[in-house]
Amino acid sequence: MTNEDFKRLFDSQFDSVRRYTLYRSGDADVATDLAQETFLAVWEKRGKVDIKSSKGLLFKIANDLFISVCRKEKLQFEFFKNYTFRFDGHSPEEILVFEQLKSDYEKALKKMPEKQRTVFLMNRAEGLKYHEIAAQSGITVKAVEKRMKLALEFLKHALNPNE
Numbered sequence: 001m002t003n004e005d006f007k008r009l010f011d012s013q014f015d016s017v018r019r020y021t022l023y024r025s026g027d028a029d030v031a032t033d034l035a036q037e038t039f040l041a042v043w044e045k046r047g048k049v050d051i052k053s054s055k056g057l058l059f060k061i062a063n064d065l066f067i068s069v070c071r072k073e074k075l076q077f078e079f080f081k082n083y084t085f086r087f088d089g090h091s092p093e094e095i096l097v098f099e100q101l102k103s104d105y106e107k108a109l110k111k112m113p114e115k116q117r118t119v120f121l122m123n124r125a126e127g128l129k130y131h132e133i134a135a136q137s138g139i140t141v142k143a144v145e146k147r148m149k150l151a152l153e154f155l156k157h158a159l160n161p162n163e
Helices: 003-025 028-044 051-073 092-111 114-124 130-137 141-159
Strands: none
Touching: 003 028, 003 051, 003 114, 028 051, 051 130, 092 114, 092 141, 114 130, 114 141, 130 141
16 A cells, blocks of 8 residues: 555545544544544555555454453443534424433433444434445444344334333
């Protein structure tokens, strides 16, 4: 891998790797650090890395680094800590209902198993297709489908406990 290849890879994939680690960790600072460490690891192995398989390698390294960080610090998911929703021009009652739903949604996402939450957020927040999620996560499309199904069922039961 040449310096130009690495620069193109960094420019095209840094944001994706950072978002992936953000969904896993829930902390923007940790996500940025993990993404930078991921590219540092690829830079150190640049002589052994094939440019064609480098995208999958990035997500594998990012995943491994995240697991290491979790083992060391036991991070908690705080995705919505700095995340804001816009809800302008509505009645106070609608805003209160929205805030309650948002609170319930945040609690449900915190309780959702990590693998399901990661797939759910990659699809719904980032807009990735199942095959893209599978490629980045190193799992099959069927596994992504199963995790998404379980995530949606989890949210359905968490947000509508009477059903």
